[in-house]
Amino acid sequence: MGILIDVETLAGRLDAGERTVLLDVRWALGDPHGHQHYLDGHLPGAVFVSLDTELAGHGEPSEGRHPLPAEADFAAAMRRWGLDPGDTVVAYDDAGNAAAARLWWLLGHAGWADVRLLDGGLRAWRAAGHALESGEVLPIPGTAGPHFGHRETADIDGTAGWPSHGVLLDARAGERYRGEVEPMDPEAGHIPGALSAPTMANLAPDQRFLPAAKLRERFAALGITGGTDVAVYCGSGVTAAHQIAALEIAGVRAALFPGSWSAWSNTPGRPVAVGEHAAGGRPEGGDRVDA
Secondary structure, X not given: OOOEEOHHHHHHHHHOOOOEEEEEOOOEOOEXXXXXXXXXXXXXXXXXXXXXXXXXXXXXXXXXXXXXXXXXXXXXXXXXXXXXXXXXXXXXXXXXXXXXXXXXXXXXHOOOOOEEEEOOHHHHHHHOOOOOEOOOOOOOOOOOOOOOOOOOEOOHHHHHHHHHOOEEEEOOOHHHHOOOOOOOOOOOOEOOOOEEOOHHHHEOOOOOEOOHHHHHHHHHOOOOOOOOOEEEEOOOOOHHHHHHHHHHHOOOOOEEOOOHHHHHOOOOOOOOEOOOXXXXXXXXXXXXXXX
């Protein structure tokens, strides 16, 4: 199945009554009011998804700020969202799918056959003149359950060794990669050998993903083609999923290091690099503080 769905295709599905589960992942670092934003206005029929409580577990600092949820907990969340086997799922947020991509990745990890990201998210829906509704949507509980293992992950040791045989991408903003700032985690810098590839550079100004050809150009400049072994991390494993979506649009599969920099920097003895480590030039900058 495709990764993206555009606004008009989604609107056509809804108008035709085609079974479509809409999931709203309104979340951003520094803004604890995602649920209230959802209540104020969301796509008709959309169910709110809590990134902190449903798309992440909670463990030791060495596991990172957003470790993957336990399979049983994710199964309970899926049932709460009303998912039944065979459903088409469309996830979105109001930040270029930076948060919704975590849900897209997790459902793929769980073996879900048809899950899409609404290209452009809530912004594109509004711009097309489509209606929003307010209030909570409480669906009839579903019957679906996950079976984790359908997407590749890398643990901390595998990530440390990844640059020896492939490309390790750091999806955070450039200034965090270079170690100039670190607003969330105990150390500033990046995993030695990682290349800077800020997530937001995957998007056009309207928050839609760049065309596949443009994304292929972007990743080729970092030494990545269809046969390259790629792993991705960010601050806590959230926006790295967005990078993986962009890579898949470009025809490249990639592994996720779920603990990401928050796990690495909380693990004693792990080396930290600062400054630049680029393939073919300076790493790209960024003005977003990524999770």
